[in-house]
Amino acid sequence: MQSLQAIYSDGSDSQLESIINRSTTRSDGSTKKGNIDLSTFFRYKIPHSSDMLLASARVEYDTQKEQLWDDYNVAYGYNRDTQLPESSTIRRNFTDNSPNHNLGLEGLLGYTFRLKGMVFNIGYEYTFHNRERDSYMYALDRLADMGVYGSLPSDYISAFDPGNSFTSSLWENCHSGSAGIQYSRGLNTPKFLLIKIGAKVGALHSRLNYYSDGMFYPVRRTSCITTVASTDAVFGYTLDRTKDGGQYNDLHYQYMLDTDTPDLLHMVDVTDTSDPLNIDLGNPDLKNALRHRHSFRWSTRPASGRYNNTLLLDASHTSDALARGYAYDINTGVRYNRTYNVDGNYTLNGTNTFSLKFGHRQQFTLSSTTEAGKVHSVDMVGVIDGSVTIDPTPSKVDTRTLGERLQLTWQIGRQSLSLNGKVTDRHTSSTREGFADINATHYNYGMTGQFALPGGLGIGTDFTFYTRRGYGVRELDTTDAVWNARISYTPRGGRWVFTVDAFDILHRLSNVSYAVTATGRTVTVTNTLPRYILASVQYRFNINPRQR
Secondary structure (H helix, E strand, C coil): CHHHHHHHHHCCHHHHHCCCEEEEEEEEEEEEEEEEEEEEEEEEECCCCCCEEEEEEEEEEEEEEEEEEEEEEEEECECCCCCCECCEEEEEEEEEEEEEEEEEEEEEEEEEEEECCEEEEEEEEEEEEEEEEEEEEEEHHHCCCCCCCCCCCCCHHHHECHHHCEEEEEEEEEEEEEEEEEEEECCCCCCEEEEEEEEEEEEEEEEEEEEECCEEEEEEEEEEEEEEEEEEEEEEEEECCCCCCCEEEEEEEEEEEEEECCCHHHHCCCEEEEECCEEEECCCCCCCEEEEEEEEEEEEEECCCCEEEEEEEEEEEEECEEEEEEEEECCCCCEEEEEEEECCEEEEEEEEEEEEEECCCCCEEEEEEEEEEEEEEEEEEEEEECCEEEEEEEEEEEEEEEEEEEEEEEEECCEEEEEEEEEEEEEEEECCCCCCCEEEEEEEEEEEEEEECHHHEEEEEEEEEEEEECCCCCCCCCEEEEEEEEEEECCCCCCEEEEEEEECCCCCCCCEEEEECCCCEEEEECCCCCCEEEEEEEECCCCCCCCC
């Protein structure tokens, strides 16, 4: 922090030439919320049949009053063309977001009946949503004396900023119909089949009235909402190849489809300049996004239960995904943000989990989890260099991961000891100009134990090394030894439990965490204590009715 402040206050010419901008941001706020949520459910069985009539209703209302303070102090570096320092910006914004109201209504009417061994259900659903949102911003830096941070000057009304203030009213009505079918055969037998299919199609009518800076921006939209909430196919069978009852197998496939509609506020063609380094723009041409997901699972185990294995394959892809893209000004560091529709986002994942019990008393358990995955992420990135502007184009990043986790556990009665190890290899690449590929490996290894001692005492501990290599950055290529422990005491009777937990005994953790996402690097600072001791007291009791 001291180094940053020194560069900010009186950096040398060589330092300033290598810095795009230096910024300090301070934000505070207060929020008051209120919420009411009422719901009811009705079910009626038709006499002399297995048919069922279902109905439900829900009303939800919330209100919020919010006041925000934002200080921006931005000092730009040297302009590469003129070799002169850019101008500085000092801003203080006070924003009053009130009143903000949300009202939601939901109603459902459904009917379930059986026909030739199959279960059918049909339904109609209506939802209504009203959102009233007002936001008034005051640029206090425009005053002759903007006063003390956190306190409004007496003449703050004269600093009203109509271009970054708005009032909006959103109305949404959705009518949808649903249908489903379930077919089963041979449940609770060595060979069974279960098929479920459920889908919903609806029409969403949206209307937004948006007022800003004396202008009216209406947005009208009708969307077709398609949802496949549950498409399952489960098939189970037994292979009589063992002497102890056969080999059980379950096959399961599931498909889901969901529609994601854009926030109409992102479709209003206005410009928000309240943050000098992040300018928000609207996009009136947004489309709905469709998310598809396929899931396959195969589980196998013998009747003895000595081992089991589960293979899970997952795939998802999104068409017209809603992505927050930007154009970056390389001279000032200002980002011009806008929501876009992009194609090409998909994920592929495979996980195999194996567990084996062995030993004279089967006191040992060996577990293995093998993982492989690929994520293809698409964003929109553009560049602004003086008078030259390259419009945002798709930025594609591929991340491949391979991982293996092993655990050996010894357990007799209430005593247990485990050895754990996990390794994950990551490769991230992109064809984007200037992108540095990442080849990194994470290692986690250690042990955990749970021991019950005489006199109601109990001890638990875990000791793990967390190692990261391959990033080429000191903050990321780290090895941390984390030791946690617990001591508990349970007097005779078992009603009282006294516990003392100690976290990060070696004091190796920090409240600053570094992580690399699918498209870049992030640094997070949390206002927490990684190292602490927690004492707790627990009292257990049961109250049973006299009559059941």
